[in-house]
Amino acid sequence: xxxxxxxxxxxxxxxxxxxxxxxxxxxxxxxxxxxxxxxxxxxxxxxxxxxxxxxxxxxxxxxxxxxxxxxxxxxxxxxxxxxxxxxxxxxxxxxxxxxxxxxxxxxxxxxxxxxxxxxxxxxxxxxxxxxxxxxxxxxxxxxxxxxxxxxxxxxxxxxxxxxxxxxxxxxxxxxxxxxxxxxxxxxxxxxxxxxxxxxxxxxxxxxxxxxxxxxxxxxxxxxxxxxxxxxxxxxxxxxxxxxxxxxxxxxxxxxxxxxxxxxxxxxxxxxxxxxxxxxxxxxxxxxxxxxxxxxxxxxxxxxx
Numbered sequence: 001x002x003x004x005x006x007x008x009x010x011x012x013x014x015x016x017x018x019x020x021x022x023x024x025x026x027x028x029x030x031x032x033x034x035x036x037x038x039x040x041x042x043x044x045x046x047x048x049x050x051x052x053x054x055x056x057x058x059x060x061x062x063x064x065x066x067x068x069x070x071x072x073x074x075x076x077x078x079x080x081x082x083x084x085x086x087x088x089x090x091x092x093x094x095x096x097x098x099x100x101x102x103x104x105x106x107x108x109x110x111x112x113x114x115x116x117x118x119x120x121x122x123x124x125x126x127x128x129x130x131x132x133x134x135x136x137x138x139x140x141x142x143x144x145x146x147x148x149x150x151x152x153x154x155x156x157x158x159x160x161x162x163x164x165x166x167x168x169x170x171x172x173x174x175x176x177x178x179x180x181x182x183x184x185x186x187x188x189x190x191x192x193x194x195x196x197x198x199x200x201x202x203x204x205x206x207x208x209x210x211x212x213x214x215x216x217x218x219x220x221x222x223x224x225x226x227x228x229x230x231x232x233x234x235x236x237x238x239x240x241x242x243x244x245x246x247x248x249x250x251x252x253x254x255x256x257x258x259x260x261x262x263x264x265x266x267x268x269x270x271x272x273x274x275x276x277x278x279x280x281x282x283x284x285x286x287x288x289x290x291x292x293x294x295x296x297x298x299x300x301x302x303x304x
Contacts, residue, residue, distance in 0.1 A: 046278045046281060046282070047278070047282065049274060049275050049278040050066055050067075050275065050278040050279040050281070050282050051063060051064070051066065051275075052066075052275040053065060053066060053273075053275045053276065054273075054275060055271055055272060055273065056272045056274070057274075059274070059275055062275075066275055066276050066278075066279035067279055069276065069279070070279065070280070070283060075254065075257070075262060076259075076262060076280060076283075078254050078257055079254075079257045079258055079259045079261070079262040080259060080283075082169070082254075082255070082256060082257055082258055083237065083238060083240065083258045083259050085169060086169070086172065086173060086176070086237050086240060086258070087234060087237045087238065089173055090173045090176055090177055090237060091230065091233045091234060091237055093173075093177060094176075094177050094180055094181050094184060094233060095184060095226065095229060095230060095233065097177070097181050098181045098182075098183075098184035098185040098188055098229070099184075099188050099219075099222070099226070101120060101181070101185050102185045102188035102189040102192055103188075103192065103214065103218065105117055105120075105185070105189060106189060106192040106193065117185075117186075117189070120181065120182040120185055121182035121183070121185065121186055122182065123178055123179045123180075123181075123182055124179055124180055124182050124183040126179070128179075128242040128243070128246075129242060129246055131175075131179060132175065132242055132243050132245075132246035132247050133246055135171070135174075135175045135178075135243075135247055136162065136246065136247045139161035139162055139171050139247075140161070140162065141158050141160065141161075141162075141163070142158070143161075145159075145161065146158040146159060146161070162247065162248055162251075162252075163252055164252070165252055165253065165255030165256075166255075168248050168251070168252060168255055168256045169255065169256055171247060171248070172240075172243055172244055172247065172248065172256055175243045175247060176237070176240065176243055179243075180233065180236065184229045184233065187225050187228065187229055188222060188225060188226075188229075191221070191222050191225045192218070192222070195217075195218070195221055199217055200213055200217065203216070203217060223299065226299075227295060227296070227299045230295055231291075231292050231295055234288070234291050234292070234295070235288050235292075238259065238284050238287055238288055238291075239259075239260050239284065240258045240260060241258060241260035241261055241264065244256050244257070244258050244261050245261055245264070250265075259280060259283070259284055260284070262280060263277050263280050263281055266280065
């Protein structure tokens with residue numbers, strides 16, 4: 001009879017555990033369903049669509065023809081080249097600038113730190129379209145930037161910030177650096193404030209200079225955050241659209257065209273080729289996976 005009495009508490013605890021599981025699922029079930037409907041289902045449909053060709057909704061399966069078309073598409077190659085120029089130039093500049101600013105703002109002797117932090121972070125909460133339009137007018141031929149440079153006698157003639165292929169790329173790089181530097185700075189600043197001050201004090205006692213403290217203490221301790229911001233910045237740059245669309249519209253002569261803008265053109269500007277547009281979209285996914293894996297390996301992350 002003693003054994004029978006021991007079964008009841010076990011069954012009771014199992015029932016309570018099951019009830020708790022179902023209660024937990026009842027709280028998140030709606031969110032899970034919505035995420036599946038609005039995130040995973042469209043992704044799956046886009047993957048299926050990438051194997052189809054046709055105009056508008058008249059699509060038919062053609063296997064890997066869309067993926068083979070990528071390698072012969074000069075416009076796609078141009079968009080990829082432009083996007084990787086932004087990636088290779090802007091992301092390192094932004095990461096280093098954000099790291100440098102965060103170290104300055106972490107100085108306990110600095111006054112008005114709250115003001116400077118807010119001022120530098122503020123651009124990343126502004127409207128993408130609004131700030132892009134502002135940059136378009138600032139860097140116009142008769143815009144404020146050229147006017148100031150002419151008055152300071154730094155240039156003899158207005159620079160074609162938007163009309164020249166080289167300077168148009170520089171304008172886009174300046175715009176996205178201005179917007180996202182403060183975003184990355186917040187991550188570094190938060191991590192810096194979690195580093196024990198005694199580590200720096202011990203380094204100073206041992207005679208370590210400020211640069212040596214930076215490269216010997218700050219950078220190694222911020223390695224996970226640097227990796228995180230590098231990956232997120234890479235993803236954001238590969239998906240770059242708003243700035244190019246609103247400032248240069250991909251011009252002049254597709255000199256600033258990005259992959260995301262090319263997807264938009266395929267879907268809504270040219271004849272609606274949704275199948276090939278989906279293929280180009282998944283090329284971004286492949287690039288993100290490969291570059292993220294590469295960054296994990298370069299950083300020496302064992303989880304990569």
